[in-house]
Amino acid sequence: MARVKKGVNAIKNRRNTLRKVKGYRHGRSTKERQANEAIFHAGTYAFAHRRDKKGDFRRLWNVRMSAILKEGGLSYSKFINQLKKSNVALDRKILSEIAQTNPETFKKIVETLARP
Numbered sequence: 039m040a041r042v043k044k045g046v047n048a049i050k051n052r053r054n055t056l057r058k059v060k061g062y063r064h065g066r067s068t069k070e071r072q073a074n075e076a077i078f079h080a081g082t083y084a085f086a087h088r089r090d091k092k093g094d095f096r097r098l099w100n101v102r103m104s105a106i107l108k109e110g111g112l113s114y115s116k117f118i119n120q121l122k123k124s125n126v127a128l129d130r131k132i133l134s135e136i137a138q139t140n141p142e143t144f145k146k147i148v149e150t151l152a153r154p
Contacts, residue, residue, distance in 0.1 A: 099134035106137045110148055120151040 052070050059066055059073040066076040104114040121128070128136075128147075137144040 096130060099130040102134040103130070103137050106141060106144060107148065110145065112148060112152075117148065117151070124151055126151070 055070060055073050055077065056067070059076050061067065062073070062076055065072045067073065100114060103117070107114055107117050126147075133144070133147075136147070
């Protein structure tokens with residue numbers, strides 16, 4: 039069987055790894071073993087933080103709505119309760135967008151919930 043030298047592939051793999059860690063500090067940007075470790079951890083953090091981002095945005099939407107609702111003398115929790123009781127299909131993202139861009143429209147929504 040013929041001898042297989044893998045120098046070309048090893049250099050290619052090393053180059054690709056080191057490109058991914060460009061800009062990292064110390065040995066993580068120059069040493070292959072530390073770079074592989076850094077890539078592994080970076081991927082783990084990225085996965086977890088993609089999930090965290092969804093919660094962060096939900097909190098932001100709640101704060102935006104709460105700020106406008108406080109002006110009208112209504113708490114956020116009571117507003118959400120009224121939404122659910124009246125079967126309004128708007129979610130928090132859309133409601134906060136309306137509250138931020140069109141406060142008059144949002145106040146009309148709040149008024150219609152208070153009527154029944």
